[in-house]
Amino acid sequence: MLQKKICMLGGFSVGKTSLVRRFVQSIFSETYLTTVGVKIDKKSVVLPDKTVDLILWDLAGEDDIGSFRVSYVRGATGLVLVVDGTRAATLAAALTLRERVEAEFGAMPFVLLFNKSDLVDKWVIPDSEIDDLRQRGWQVYLTSALTGEHVDDAFLQLATMVTK
Amino acid sequence: MVEIARNVDPDYRARFEAVPTADPRMETLRQLLVGREISELSRVTELLDEPAQLATAVGGVLPSAAAQAPHAQLGEALAPAVERAVQRSIQKSPRTLTDILYPVFLPAIRKSIGEKIDQTFQSLNETLRHIFTWHGLKWRVEAWRTGASFSEVVLKHSLVYRVEHVFLINRNSGLLIAHVTADNATSEDPQLISSMLSAIQDFVKDSFNEKEQSGLDTIRFGELRLWSEVGPLATLVAVIRGNPPEELHEIFRDVLLRIHDESSEVLEQFDGDTSQLFGIEARLQTCVELKQEDTNQGFPWLVLALVLLLLVPVGAWFFFSWQSGQRWQTYVSRLEAQPGIIVAEQKIRGGQFYVAGLRDPLAVDPQALLSGTEVDPARVHAQWQSYESLEPQFVLKRLTASLAPPDTVRLSVVKDRIVAEGEATDTWIEKARAAARQLSAGGPVFDVSGVRDVSPEARAAERWQAYVSRLETQPGIIVAEQKIRDGQFYVAGLRDPLAADPQSLLSGTEVDPARVHAQWQSYQSLEPRFVLKRLAASLAPPDTVRLSVVDDRIVAEGEATDTWIDNARAAARQLSAGGPVFDVSGVRDVSPEAREAERWQAYVSRLGRQPGIVVAEQRIRDGQFYIAGLRDPLGVDPQSLLLGTRLDPARVHAQWQFYQSLEPEFVLKRLTASLAPPDTVRLTIVKDRIVAEGEATATWINRARAAAQQLAADGVAMDVSQLQELNLAELNQLKAAIQGTDIFFYSGKALPGPEQTPVLDRLAEQLKEFAQGARKSGVTARFMLTGHSDATGRETANVSISAARAEAVRALLNKRGVAPELLLVRGAGTFEPVVPENSRTGSSTNRRVSVTVNLE
C-alpha cells in the first residue's frame, strides 16, 4: 500500500471541495457549502507501474493568509493550488499560500488549477499570464468541476509527480 | 411397646428377634387385648420407618413446636447446630453463604463501591450482580491477597470491553502506517479515519494552544472510545467498545514503545509506502486481542430466598462481629506503628477488646488514637506499663527537657544518632557531655561535637580578630603587632595619613572601643592611589585634567595651561624612586585664548556646511566673536548650533540677512507648503531636480505646472511630467453600480437566500475595488449598509430584523474580504421603502439591504 498526503490550497470559494468531489465521486453540485476546518477524502489512482492512494486534505479557503492553519499541511507530499478563473485576486491568494507552505515545510510538487473554465464569459485570466506560468515549468491546468474537464488529468499528473 | 422400642433402638430389636414367638394362643390373646393399639402402632412404626413420611409428619408440627418452645432455650439448643451448619456450609460451598449475606453486606459494600464508581464508567448494577457469584468469592480472596479494596477488584473484573481496532498513524502526515481489526468488527476506510484523527488532533492543538507532545488522548462516541497514545514518530489509536480499565493505557504505551524501538528507522523514513513494514501488525494484533467478556451468569434467587429465611440473624451477628473485629485490628496495628508504644498482647473476648503493653509517657495517648476508628471506647480495656523508650526521638525529647539548650543550639535526630549543633557556652557544653556519657548503653549516641564553645571571652576575641584582619586589608595600613591581654586589645603599626581611620573601622564590629589601644606611626604609602591623592592635593589640577591610576602608573590626561604642565612635570621628577611613575604626557598645552579660537573656528565651519546658510564674513577681536551672512528662514537657527560648542553666547555677535535659498531642498519645502499636494503625489529631489510623481486632480496638476514655470525662471528645475490625472470617472461609475445593488431576503429571514450569493460576490469585488481606488486618490470610502423590512408585523420587530439583515450582509462581505472597518450598518425598518408596500411586488422588494457610498 502506497499512500500520499495531498493538500488542496486556494482562496475562498474557488472550487476546491467541488474539484475533490468531481475527482473522487464524479459529481458536481451548484450549492455552495463553505468548508470549515478540513475535509478528508481518499482516491486510489492507478499509474502504469503502481497504484497510489491519494489522501486529499481539502482545507478551508482563506483569502486572508493570517488565519490559514498551516499545520494541516505538515507531512504533505504534494499540493493542488486552485484559482478561480473568474476572480483575478484568487491567483495571488493561491501563490501566497504556496509560499507560506514552502517557507514552513520546504518545496514540494504541486499542480496549479485555474478552475471554473466553463464560465467563459466571466473569465478574467489572460492566456498570456497562463503561458508565463507554464514557462516557469509549472504544471498548469484549466479545469472545471462542473464539466469535469482536465480534473482527472491534473490529479493524475500530481500523483505521478509525488511518486517519483 | 416392644415394637416401638425395636424401631427406636436397633440393638434392642436384635435382642427381641431372638425371642421365640411361637405360641399361637398368645398371639390371639394379644389380638384381643391390644389389637387396635397394635394396628395403630404399626401405622406409627411405618411412619417412622419411612423417612419421607416421617419428614412430612414432623414438618407439619415443627413450626408450631418451635413457636411454642421457650425462646431462650430454643436458641440455646439450636445455636451449636446452626453454628456447625454454617461452618459446614462455608466449607462445602462458600458461595451459598455469600449469597445469604447479600442483604447484610449490601449497604456497606454499596458505599465503598460508590466511591470507586465515580472514577470509572461502570454501572453499579453491573458490579453488584457479580459480587454474589462464585467469582465474587474468588475476587474477595484476590482482594485480600493483593491488598486492594474489594470494590477495586470487582471493577477490574467486571469491566466489559473489547478493543476493536488499532491504528498506527504517522505523526507527521497523518498517514496510516498499519491497522488491525478484531474479528467481525467493521469500520469505514481506515486510511480516511487515520487522516481525520490526525486532523482532529491538529485542530485541537491549534485551537487550544496545546503543547507539542501532548494531544487529544480520549474521544468518546457513545459506546465507542478512541484512546490515543502519542509517540515521537507515530501515534497509536485504539477504538474500544465498552468500558476499558485504565491499565489498558499502559499496555498501549508499551506496544507503541516497542514499535518505536524495533522499527524506528522505518518509521522515521515513512513516506506513505507500507510495504517495508514488517512485524508492526503483529505487535498491534496483541492489542486487538484485548477484551473482557461479559459472562452472563444467572443469579441463584431461589436458593437465596430459602436459606435467607433461616439464617438472617446468624448472618447479622457474623457480619457485625467481623466488622468490629476488623476495626479493632486496624486500631491495634495503628498502635503498633506508634513510636514509644509496644503492644505486648491483645485479644477480643465476648465483644470486649483487651490490649496490654508498654508505653513511654512521651508517646501519644492510645485513647486519643481511638477517635475516628469507630471502635467503641467503652469496650476497650487497656493496660499500659510506663517505660522509657530508647527510640532516638524520645531520647531527644527527654534531653531537650533536661538540658534546656540555648536558642543557638539545635538538637536533631540524624540516622538514629542525636546530634547537637550550634554555639553554646562552655558550661552548657560540659552539661551536655555529661548527659551524653550517662545515656544508657542500648540508647542512641548523643553527639555534642557540633557545638562550638562560645563563652563571652571567646566571642570577644573572635570579633577582635575579625577587626584586625579587616585592618590588614586596608591600603595604607600596615599592622605590625597585635595582642589581647586581660581583656584589653592592643594593636600597633604604620599608617598613611590618607588611609582610612582605624578608629572609624571599629564601628559595627562590636569590639568595645574603650578596650582598644592602638599605636600608629605615620608613613607615606607609595601605593599609587595614595600618591594620586597627594598629587591631587599639591598640584590642584584644573577641571580639564583627569588624574587616574592605570596599571600602577598615575596618568594625567586632558588640557591645561603650560604653567600647570610644568608644575606637574617637576612633581613627576620628584617622586621617590620606589614610587609609581607619574605620566604627564597626556596633557595638552592649551591656553584659554587658543582654546576659544579653536572652538569658534569649528562653529563657523559647521555653519558654512549648513544648507540655507551663507557665511559672508567672520572675525575675533578683543575676545569677542563677529559673524555676518545670509540665512533662509526655513534653515536651522545659527543660535541653536551654539549649544554644546562651549562658546560664550554673550560674546558672539551675529548679523543675518534673510534670503530664499534656491537649494532644491528649500524649494521643496516651500512648494509643499504652498501647493499642499494630495497623499497620492510624492515630491522628491532627484539629482538636484524636483520631481513630482503620482495621481492628482486636473486642477492640482495645473497649479503644479504653473509653479514649475515660475521656478524655471529662478533657475530651479521641476519635473511635473510624471503626474497623472486621477481616473475619477471610473470610480463614479463604480459608485453608481454599488449603490444600485440590493440584497433581497425572504419574509422573516435575516440571512439572504442562496440565490443572493453571486450578488454578494460581485458586490464584495466592487466594494474592494472602490475602496482601493478611493485610497489611491487620498480619500477613504465607507459603505453604509442599510437594512429594510416589509410592513408586515410590529414595527419594533421590523426595525430589529432590518438591522440584523444589515449585520448579516456585513458579515458575508467581510468573509469575502471587505475590510470590516469600511462597513457601517443601520436598520431602517419600514421607514425607507423602495416601492409602496401595497404594490404588487411591494413587500418582497422592500425586504432588502441597500448600500450607500460615503467619501471622507
Ligand SMILES: Nc1nc2c(ncn2[C@@H]2O[C@H](COP(=O)(O)OP(=O)(O)OP(=O)(O)O)[C@@H](O)[C@H]2O)c(=O)[nH]1
Ligand atoms: N461554474 C462552475 N462553478 C463551480 C466550479 N467549481 C466550483 N464551483 C462553484 O463554486 C462554489 C464554491 O465551490 P466550493 O467547491 O465549495 O469552493 P471551496 O474552494 O471549497 O470553498 P471554501 O471551502 O469555502 O474555501 C460552489 O457554488 C460551486 O458550485 C466550476 O468548475 N464551475
Ligand SMILES: [Mg+2]
Ligand atoms: Mg471547500
